[in-house]
Amino acid sequence: MATKYIISSILGAFAVAYVSDLLIAEKKIFGGTTPHTVSNKEWWEETDKKFQAWPRTAGPPVVMNPISRQNFIVKSSSES
16 A cells, blocks of 8 residues: 555656756756757867867776786695
């Protein structure tokens, strides 16, 4: 019985969130416009080119989980 209320309230919350997002972001009920830097595809491509052209100042890429790479040597207990 309680699951009926929980599921319906979750679905209702998602519906309210969707409608609120649609009204505020897409319909712009509070006014405003979409910035030129967001709506212009050419601007985005040029910005991406600029970021890709910057020299890399960091070291080599870091492996987040080196154990999963299995690139280490495991000695058996008989070799010690």
